[in-house]
Amino acid sequence: MNQIPDTIKAYLAGKTYTLDTIGMSGSQILLFPDMVLKIQSASAEAEREVQMMQWCLGKLPVPRVLAYEVQEQVSYLLMTRAEGKMSCDASYMEQPEVLTEMLADGLKRLWQVDMTACPCHQMLAQKLKAAEQNVKQGLVDFDNVAPETFGPEGFADPQALLDWLYANQPVEEPVLSHGDFCLPNVFGKGNQVSGYIDLGRGGVADKWQDIALCYRSLRDNYGERYGEKQDTGFSPELLFEKLGIAPDWEKIRYYILLDELF
Ligand SMILES: Nc1ncnc2c1ncn2[C@@H]1O[C@H](COP(=O)(O)OP(=O)(O)OP(=O)(O)O)[C@@H](O)[C@H]1O
Ligand SMILES: [Mg+2]
Missing domain, CATH: 3.90.1200.10 (Aminoglycoside phosphotransferase (APH), C-terminal lobe)
Known part of the structure; x- marks a missing residue:
């Protein structure tokens, strides 16, 4: 949690999370009750994930991007939790x-x-x-x-x-x-x-x-x-x-x- 950028930390203050172990691509997933933080190596694919989610919003059921930061080659994507x-x-x-x-x-x-x-x-x-x-x-x-x-x-x-x-x-x-x-x-x-x-x-x-x-x-x-x-x-x-x-x-x-x- 130490390296998480301050802008993202501000959303997480006082909230507890569980770690998800499903992902196969080396990303780290922190599950909060109503949000998810996905931490992965910065890449074009990680950028596209944000672009696609923003473009699909309102057209399809996709999580809403709450914050996105890249710091020292690591991408931090905070989004709402998918329903269902x-x-x-x-x-x-x-x-x-x-x-x-x-x-x-x-x-x-x-x-x-x-x-x-x-x-x-x-x-x-x-x-x-x-x-x-x-x-x-x-x-x-x-x-x-x-x-x-x-x-x-x-x-x-x-x-x-x-x-x-x-x-x-x-x-x-x-x-x-x-x-x-x-x-x-x-x-x-x-x-x-x-x-x-x-x-x-x-x-x-x-x-x-x-x-x-x-x-x-x-x-x-x-x-x-x-x-x-x-x-x-x-x-x-x-x-x-x-x-x-x-x-x-x-x-x-x-x-x-x-x-x-x-
Ligand atoms: N917004 C979200 N809402 C609910 N669960 C999520 C959300 N994002 C991630 N998860 C959970 O974390 C898991 C891994 O997330 P994601 O698929 O984005 O990571 P990944 O490492 O790219 O996975 P992989 O490469 O294995 O497909 C998902 O299968 C899901 O269980
Ligand atoms: Mg996946």
Whole structure:
């Protein structure tokens, strides 16, 4: 708490918090009863998170930015707390019909937003350049990569995957995209979305970017990748039924593979 900038400390005086341990990207999350402080390394993504939240306010249920400061290469984002329950909360996981309806609602509401004036762009032209930077700088996070992506059955290394992604770009259908549409980043109340968080990769992008990561997150949260192995009989394909869209498996595979380089 010592290093927290004074402008932000002023909001926190006398309030107690708990530490959240869900985030995978090395950020520190302090949960206050009605606010959240996200502390992470300063980066373009951290800046975009603030920009996206401000741009989406009034259009979609997103937290309100209360204060944002960068001090000594560290970014401090104080925001309101999202309403509802996280999609991977047990109460949702036990009700796959409601969960997939809520996630489908979350996707469809994004697509209804007129994104022509959106300040952030995440089309493949931008995404692949960012992926290339990550590959060059050795920033690919191997701890969070699916075991089959690299190795005998997969790509030789991140560069080989990048080359494949450049050579196999699908036709894009631009919409407003969350950018990291996984269960811990979407909050809901019943079958409706009540909060989108972690918007640093959001912006104008192909519709299938979010569908792909939502599908993967459903599959992984019900499967054996996170937590205990469960045999729930749940099929993540239920998402497509709720969306009323047939799965485009080539695009889904493409965007899941692209995400391995972030
Ligand atoms: N505004 C908020 N309201 C409620 N909970 C929040 C809020 N911001 C963060 N959290 C909680 O903290 C967790 C991690 O936050 P966030 O996703 O922003 O961090 P992250 O480190 O970028 O995560 P990751 O990279 O794993 O997606 C969320 O999944 C959520 O449980
Ligand atoms: Mg997150």
